[in-house]
Amino acid sequence: MARTEISEYGEFGLIKHLTKDLKHVQPSTKKGVGDDCAVMDFGGESKVLMTTDMLLEGIHFNLEYVPLKHLGYKAAVVNLSDIYAMNGTPTQMTVSLGISKRFSVEDLEALYSGIRLACERYGVDLVGGDTCSSMTGLTISITCLGTAKEDEIVYRNGAKENDLICVTGNLGTAYMGLQLLERERIANSAKPDFEGKEYLLERQLKPEARRDIIARLREAGIKPTAMMDVSDGLSSELKHICSQSNVGCAVYEDKLPIDYQAAALAEEMNLNIVTCALNGGEDYELLFTCDIKDYEKLVPIEDVYLIGHITKPEYGCQLVGRNGEELPLQAQGWKAF
Amino acid sequence: MARTEISEYGEFGLIKHLTKDLKHVQPSTKKGVGDDCAVMDFGGESKVLMTTDMLLEGIHFNLEYVPLKHLGYKAAVVNLSDIYAMNGTPTQMTVSLGISKRFSVEDLEALYSGIRLACERYGVDLVGGDTCSSMTGLTISITCLGTAKEDEIVYRNGAKENDLICVTGNLGTAYMGLQLLERERIANSAKPDFEGKEYLLERQLKPEARRDIIARLREAGIKPTAMMDVSDGLSSELKHICSQSNVGCAVYEDKLPIDYQAAALAEEMNLNIVTCALNGGEDYELLFTCDIKDYEKLVPIEDVYLIGHITKPEYGCQLVGRNGEELPLQAQGWKAF
Numbered sequence: 313m314a315r316t317e318i319s320e321y322g323e324f325g326l327i328k329h330l331t332k333d334l335k336h337v338q339p340s341t342k343k344g345v346g347d348d349c350a351v352m353d354f355g356g357e358s359k360v361l362m363t364t365d366m367l368l369e370g371i372h373f374n375l376e377y378v379p380l381k382h383l384g385y386k387a388a389v390v391n392l393s394d395i396y397a398m399n400g401t402p403t404q405m406t407v408s409l410g411i412s413k414r415f416s417v418e419d420l421e422a423l424y425s426g427i428r429l430a431c432e433r434y435g436v437d438l439v440g441g442d443t444c445s446s447m448t449g450l451t452i453s454i455t456c457l458g459t460a461k462e463d464e465i466v467y468r469n470g471a472k473e474n475d476l477i478c479v480t481g482n483l484g485t486a487y488m489g490l491q492l493l494e495r496e497r498i499a500n501s502a503k504p505d506f507e508g509k510e511y512l513l514e515r516q517l518k519p520e521a522r523r524d525i526i527a528r529l530r531e532a533g534i535k536p537t538a539m540m541d542v543s544d545g546l547s548s549e550l551k552h553i554c555s556q557s558n559v560g561c562a563v564y565e566d567k568l569p570i571d572y573q574a575a576a577l578a579e580e581m582n583l584n585i586v587t588c589a590l591n592g593g594e595d596y597e598l599l600f601t602c603d604i605k606d607y608e609k610l611v612p613i614e615d616v617y618l619i620g621h622i623t624k625p626e627y628g629c630q631l632v633g634r635n636g637e638e639l640p641l642q643a644q645g646w647k648a649f
Numbered sequence: 650m651a652r653t654e655i656s657e658y659g660e661f662g663l664i665k666h667l668t669k670d671l672k673h674v675q676p677s678t679k680k681g682v683g684d685d686c687a688v689m690d691f692g693g694e695s696k697v698l699m700t701t702d703m704l705l706e707g708i709h710f711n712l713e714y715v716p717l718k719h720l721g722y723k724a725a726v727v728n729l730s731d732i733y734a735m736n737g738t739p740t741q742m743t744v745s746l747g748i749s750k751r752f753s754v755e756d757l758e759a760l761y762s763g764i765r766l767a768c769e770r771y772g773v774d775l776v777g778g779d780t781c782s783s784m785t786g787l788t789i790s791i792t793c794l795g796t797a798k799e800d801e802i803v804y805r806n807g808a809k810e811n812d813l814i815c816v817t818g819n820l821g822t823a824y825m826g827l828q829l830l831e832r833e834r835i836a837n838s839a840k841p842d843f844e845g846k847e848y849l850l851e852r853q854l855k856p857e858a859r860r861d862i863i864a865r866l867r868e869a870g871i872k873p874t875a876m877m878d879v880s881d882g883l884s885s886e887l888k889h890i891c892s893q894s895n896v897g898c899a900v901y902e903d904k905l906p907i908d909y910q911a912a913a914l915a916e917e918m919n920l921n922i923v924t925c926a927l928n929g930g931e932d933y934e935l936l937f938t939c940d941i942k943d944y945e946k947l948v949p950i951e952d953v954y955l956i957g958h959i960t961k962p963e964y965g966c967q968l969v970g971r972n973g974e975e976l977p978l979q980a981q982g983w984k985a986f
Contacts (some may be wrong), residue, residue: 316754318782326754327780330761336774338740340796343776350776352741354796355693364777364792366745370784403675404689408703408790417653417666424667437678438671439687440701442790443664445655447707453745453779453790455701459677459691 346556347468348397348540349458358459363394369449377493380419382517384426387452390543392434393521393596395458397541399466399529402434402458407441410451423452434523464535466600471538471557475601475622478536479569480525480615483546484585487592488574489516491581511573519596525616526598532609536600545591548643549599551629557601560627563620563641566634590631590641683893684805685734685877686795695796700731706786714830717756719854721763724789727880729771730858730933732795734878736803736866739771739795744778747788760789771860801872803937808875808894812938812959815873816906817862817952820883821922824929825911826853828918848910856933862953863935869946873937882928885980886936888966894938897964900957900978903971927968927978 321329331345342359343351349361367373367387375383388405395402407427411420431438436456489512496504506513522541529536538553546568554561568589578585601622602610610616620632629641658666668682679696680688686698704710704724712720725742732739744764748757768775773793826849833841843850859878866873875890883905891898905926915922938959939947947953957969966978 314755318748318750318752318754318757321754323780326757327778329754330757330780331775334765334775336776337772338774340740341774341776344774345777350741350743352776352794354691354695354697356691358691360691360697360794362741362743362777362792362794364743364745364779364790366747366779366781366788366790368747368781368783368788371747371782403677404687404699406687406699406701406792408701410703410705410708410788411655413655415655417655417658417663418651420655420663420667428671435674437673437675437681438668439673439678439681439689440699441664441682442701442703443660443667444703444705445708446705448785451703451705451747451788451790453701453703453788455699455743455792457689457697457699 343467348394349400351398351465358461359465361395361398361400361458361460362455363391364453364455365390365394367452369451375450377497378517380422381426384423385430385518387454388427388430389519389521390596391454391456392430392436393541393543395456396521396523396526397539397598398458398460399464399526399536399539400458400460402436402456404437404439404457405431406439406455408453409441409443410446411443412446412448412450415450434521466536466539468538468540468553469556471553471559471601471622473559473622473624474604475537476604476607476610476618477550477561477563477601477620477622478610478616479542479546479597479599479619480522480617481595481597482569482571482574483542483595483597484589484592485512485515485571485574486519486594487588488512488577490594491583492577495581509573509577511571512577516594519594521596522598528613532613534602534606534609536602539598539600542595542597542599543593545593545643546599547590547641550641551643553599553601554629558625560623560625561620561629562623562627562632563630564632567617567619569617680804685731686737688735688802695798696802698732698735698737698795698797699792700728701790701792702727702731704789706788712787714834715854717759718763721760722767722855724791725764725767726856726858727933728791728793729767729773730878730880732793733858733860733863734876734935735795735797736801736863736873736876737795737797739773739793741774741776741794742768743776743792745790746778746780747783748780749783749785749787752787771858803873803876805875805877805890806893808890808896808938808959810896810959810961811941812874813941813944813947813955814898814900814938814957814959815947815953816879816883816934816936816956817859817954818932818934819906819908819911820879820932820934821926821929822849822852822908822911823856823931824925825849825914826851827931828920829914832918846910846914848908849914853931856931858933859935865950869950871939871943871946873939876935876937879932879934879936880930882930882980883936884927884978887978888980890936890938891966895962897960897962898957898966899960899964899969900967901969904954904956906954
């Protein structure tokens with residue numbers, strides 16, 4: 313029998329392949345696979361959003377340096393981020409855990425305390441889950457529900473020519489936090505050197521979902537035309553928005569928001585910070601496009617950065633360098649196989 | 650630091666411990682942890698049900714004898730079963746997979762074809778998920794949504810004294826199917842001896858959710874007072890219903906529905922079939938209680954068996970043997986740690 317390696321498809325290709333020709337028979341299903349969340353209409357004033365994420369030990373986290381409480385918090389936040397990325401409000405969450413004998417009740421208490429802290433902070437109810445034993449490492453699978461009124465929901469496919477491209481916070485910082493943790497892990501010194509780099513660690517170990525930005529955009533009367541959260545890296549996410557919206561984009565290297573601690577560590581470690589910002593992943597910032605008429609309303613909003621604009625599809629997705637040179641954006645995304 | 654082993658708590662104790670004092674802040678949350686599904690009210694005519702299950706290789710399935718297509722089908726069905734157990738209708742599903750390099754694209758196609766077949770048969774839409782690489786075995790996490798009108802929902806806590814206790818199909822058969830598969834795996838013969846035992850394999854490898862029973866009960870005008878699906882074994886489920894309803898129960902050994910192939914194999918393997926029926930698990934039948942006034946309506950319903958009645962709480966949960974002797978029911982449930 314033929315054997316095709318998963319690596320031939322890559323993450324997005326594989327998902328596309330496995331979910332092609334999916335048909336919906338339920339009238340309540342409004343949007344299935346292909347955005348940050350699925351969207352359902354169960355007859356209420358608000359639509360229901362649903363997203364799920366799985367985190368596996370050794371792939372998504374290394375317990376040598378990730379405290380379990382932080383891990384729980386992060387596992388919850390990455391799901392909440394997907395709800396905000398649809399311009400929704402998260403409401404309920406289920407948590408499934410696969411745990412081996414290696415973990416004690418106290419370990420699970422620490423993990424759960426992080427999950428519960430995230431739920432409290434973001435006003436989400438923990439309503440169920442599954443706890444089972446595992447032969448190997450720790451597995452965390454979280455599913456989150458949220459709500460949004462129909463005319464509030466922002467999909468990935470609404471970007472149009474001349475829209476502004478915006479991103480929140482900064483990019484590549486979580487990735488540099490990971491590089492720092494890995495460097496100190498390998499150095500194996502009794503006293504890891506994290507001084508002056510605490511922000512990088514925080515971004516990697518305890519990210520936040522940008523509920524604040526969603527609120528500010530709403531207050532300012534701005535509804536993005538397309539939006540998603542930056543989990544796999546800016547390049548990858550931009551390409552999703554452009555392909556689903558059938559447009560191109562120009563993003564300006566000198567506009568990318570980069571944290572100075574991240575830049576300093578990249579310099580020290582001989583890494584290109586722009587590459588890290590474009591492909592780093594795990595920032596959980598929001599990437600969105602909005603109509604150019606919203607420019608004046610957008611400028612005063614704190615922590616939102618204009619990084620480029622949407623073009624005709626023929627232009628492709630280009631990074632415009634400091635000297636005006638154009639370079640096609642490469643989506644590296646997930647290459648774990 | 651103190652270290653408490655998970656085994657000191659057991660599955661249900663652990664979940665209870667980790668989820669104690671959970672507070673709900675969302676007005677849409679109607680029922681959280683503690684039943685087959687969480688229940689939400691998003692303002693529509695129907696309430697929204699949510700359930701999730703995680704299956705891990707080496708714990709819940711052995712790929713030496715479980716075909717991937719069957720595994721996908723079963724992984725979907727166990728979630729659907731939880732929705733029916735609330736007297737609801739399943740509507741949407743998300744599927745998250747952790748997969749190692751050992752699996753080919755063809756393997757995943759087989760797994761997905763089983764999931765999709767279950768979705769088609771039960772009229773459920775596959776609306777999302779997550780696919781990621783794993784360092785070790787296969788992990789499957791499925792979350793299912795469903796709907797039910799408020800006055801249709803059946804919880805575990807509504808059983809009252811003198812209610813009838815009913816179970817569908819037969820018990821212990823899936824467990825005997827597993828014993829058969831394990832026996833032949835260990836014997837490692839080129840031609841496993843499954844003749845005349847196909848039904849046992851089917852019950853283990855490709856269970857169905859009892860949508861048919863839910864429909865028949867509705868047609869007959871019966872609304873159970875309490876219900877859940879039999880996934881951990883009859884004893885364990887009965888104890889859940891009794892403790893949540895604050896009642897006791899008497900179940901009659903000679904009323905337990907047992908399949909003749911299962912009984913024959915138990916005899917052959919020197920196992921007590923009653924113990925298997927009480928504690929076997931994975932039957933995915935429905936266990937429910939209903940008012941004694943529904944007796945006449947209940948009797949003609951095919952594949953529903955009366956096995957006992959609800960008592961005062963002081964009586965406890967008793968198995969009444971063939972000679973009238975009483976034996977307290979023991980919930981064995983999950984002992985994987």
